Amino acid sequence: MKAITIVKHGSAREAFEVREKNIPQPQSHELLVKVEAFGLNFADVMARKGLYQDAPPLPSVVGYEVVGRIEKLGGEFEGLSVGQRVVAMTRFGGYAEYAVTDARAAVAIPDDMPVGVAAALAVQYSTAWYSAEEMTRLHKGDHVLIQAAAGGVGTALVQIAKRRGCVVYGTAGSDAKLDYLREQGVDYPINYRKQDFYQEVKKLRGEEGIDVAFDSLGGETWKKAYKLLGSGGRIVNYGVAEQVSSGPAIFNTLRVMWKFGLFHPVILTLNSRGIIGVNMLRIADNRPEALKRCIQDVADLVAKGELKPQVAAEFTADQIAEAHEYLEGRKTLGKIVVKWSK
Numbered sequence: 001m002k003a004i005t006i007v008k009h010g011s012a013r014e015a016f017e018v019r020e021k022n023i024p025q026p027q028s029h030e031l032l033v034k035v036e037a038f039g040l041n042f043a044d045v046m047a048r049k050g051l052y053q054d055a056p057p058l059p060s061v062v063g064y065e066v067v068g069r070i071e072k073l074g075g076e077f078e079g080l081s082v083g084q085r086v087v088a089m090t091r092f093g094g095y096a097e098y099a100v101t102d103a104r105a106a107v108a109i110p111d112d113m114p115v116g117v118a119a120a121l122a123v124q125y126s127t128a129w130y131s132a133e134e135m136t137r138l139h140k141g142d143h144v145l146i147q148a149a150a151g152g153v154g155t156a157l158v159q160i161a162k163r164r165g166c167v168v169y170g171t172a173g174s175d176a177k178l179d180y181l182r183e184q185g186v187d188y189p190i191n192y193r194k195q196d197f198y199q200e201v202k203k204l205r206g207e208e209g210i211d212v213a214f215d216s217l218g219g220e221t222w223k224k225a226y227k228l229l230g231s232g233g234r235i236v237n238y239g240v241a242e243q244v245s246s247g248p249a250i251f252n253t254l255r256v257m258w259k260f261g262l263f264h265p266v267i268l269t270l271n272s273r274g275i276i277g278v279n280m281l282r283i284a285d286n287r288p289e290a291l292k293r294c295i296q297d298v299a300d301l302v303a304k305g306e307l308k309p310q311v312a313a314e315f316t317a318d319q320i321a322e323a324h325e326y327l328e329g330r331k332t333l334g335k336i337v338v339k340w341s342k
Contacts, residue, residue, distance in 0.1 A: 002340075003061045003096035004320050009050035012324035018317070019059070024093070024100045026074035031103050033086060036068040037314075037339040038094040039119035041152070042216070042239060045328050054281055056092055063094020064281075065122035066101070067115050067337075077103040084108050087299070089122040089284055089291060095320070097340055104288040107295045110303070116311030117302065120152060120335040125302075125309060126294040127280050128156030131214060131236045132164075133297075134290065135276050140165030142211040145201060145225055149186060150177040152312075152335045153238065156298075157214050158184045159307050169210070171197050173330055180333050198224040209233055226275070234274040310334030316341070 003021045008014060026032045047055035047062045055062060070084050080086070080103060088106035093099045109118050132138055144161045148154045149170030161168050162185040170186035172178055178189040188204065190197045201210065209230025215222045216239035226235050268274065284291050301307040312334040315323040323338050 001097040004317060005059045005061050006048055007059045009048065012048065012321040015048050016320050023098045026072055026100050028075045029102055030074045030100045031070050031080065031106060032072040033066055033068040033088055033099050033101060034071045035066045035097055035099055035340060037115045037119060037337050038063045039065045039123065040323055040327050040336040040338060041123050042327065045324060048324060061093050061095050063090060063092065065089050065119055066094045066099050067118045071098065079108060080106060085111050087118045087121050091284060102288050104292045105284055107299050109299060115339065116314060116335050116337040117309045119337045120309035121295055121298050123280060124152035124335060125156045125298040126291065127238055127278060128153050128160055129294045129298050130283065131238055131278050132157060132160045135236060135278060136212055136234045138164040138166050138212065142166045143205060145169045145210050145213040145228065147171050147215045147217050147221060147225065150180050150333050153216060155184060155310050155334055158186055163306060169201050177333065198228060201228050229273050231272045234276055236276045236278060238278040312336050314339060
């Protein structure tokens, strides 16, 4: 089979090679998927740059979600059969024509579900659902800040928050993205390149603060969002995108870590605030039943029309560098998907 392989860390134009590899065989708890397409996530960019500590050593095949048909079952699994179309989260290995996954990380989907919509479910919508529905609980009237709200997870969080009746503040980096956020129902779109989101939200909320902040950026941005929390407020962090910038990786990492600041549990208690971290690979490894629940929940809501994943762009496998550059350039409005055939 063909597998898009990271052979060196660095730019998208130099990092990848398509290599021939043996088709993996599923273990007793796994299934094999013939991949129709795979999704891109910002963790892919981090792995390509050598900044993702969970990524396997080079040469490596990354990729955390696939859409395709079950080719082979390692055992008997309720509701799953050979030939069935599924979306699945993969523990790496998604950038290939065949991929194995824990059967509990695969959910059956309709044959007519668009591939980009399906790909959004395994990582982006499940991350958003786990963050907003399992690690915290949104209520009607809650004031919610969503950073990078026009991206894949951001879009999902906006839709989940509006479904709960929340007041949403969403940040993005262009006026075109602000128009997109308005279409998604964001009450207060903020262009972080032109406005200080902290000052904008502070003017609106004053000392009451916000109830929940969702952050994928880290560093100074995270610190500002934390300061906006009111009593009982929670901040959920699921990424450190600010770490991806020019310059030596180690210095970028140290710079971002320093900008987070230092916190003591007593301070959290005195202010009745919570800090929550979400890493869906850890959930997939150690709580696969929770991952299964999340993927199934969002798939059901998409089928009902209550959640509507947006597809930013579709690429073919020979355009993997362009796809990575598009994602890294922060141009996306929704999900990026890479198909093995046109």
